[in-house]
Amino acid sequence: MAVLLADRMLGVRRRSGGAVGSHGERAGYTWAALAGPWPGRAEEGPDAAIGATGGRTWVLALDPAAWPVAQGDLVAEPASGLEWLVTSADLMKHNAHPDVDYVRVEAHARTQAATRP
Numbered sequence: 001m002a003v004l005l006a007d008r009m010l011g012v013r014r015r016s017g018g019a020v021g022s023h024g025e026r027a028g029y030t031w032a033a034l035a036g037p038w039p040g041r042a043e044e045g046p047d048a049a050i051g052a053t054g055g056r057t058w059v060l061a062l063d064p065a066a067w068p069v070a071q072g073d074l075v076a077e078p079a080s081g082l083e084w085l086v087t088s089a090d091l092m093k094h095n096a097h098p099d100v101d102y103v104r105v106e107a108h109a110r111t112q113a114a115t116r117p
Contacts, residue, residue, distance in 0.1 A: 011036030
């Protein structure tokens with residue numbers, strides 16, 4: 001088994017608030033202050049060609065201290081200003097040794113104008 005080491009510091013801004021509209025949809029979310037940062041890793045996925053419309057899915061690995069992470073939360077790298085909008089997150093636990101536990105996050109890069117799908 002190979003263990004990929006952290007290559008950056010990542011924090012989480014959890015989604016908060018949000019009013020329920022007349023049709024039951026939630027809107028008006030904000031993000032809380034940054035929790036962390038903790039050691040982590042970010043890899044751009046191979047699911048779309050570079051520069052293709054829609055961008056790529058990123059796979060992030062966060063320290064278990066970041067858990068819980070939910071869809072709609074933001075993962076941020078304070079040093080670079082990069083942000084990712086979380087689409088899914090799972091706490092991955094290793095049976096033999098907790099030192100290799102991590103939070104696996106799939107996310108899309110967030111730009112100044114909007115979040116790329």
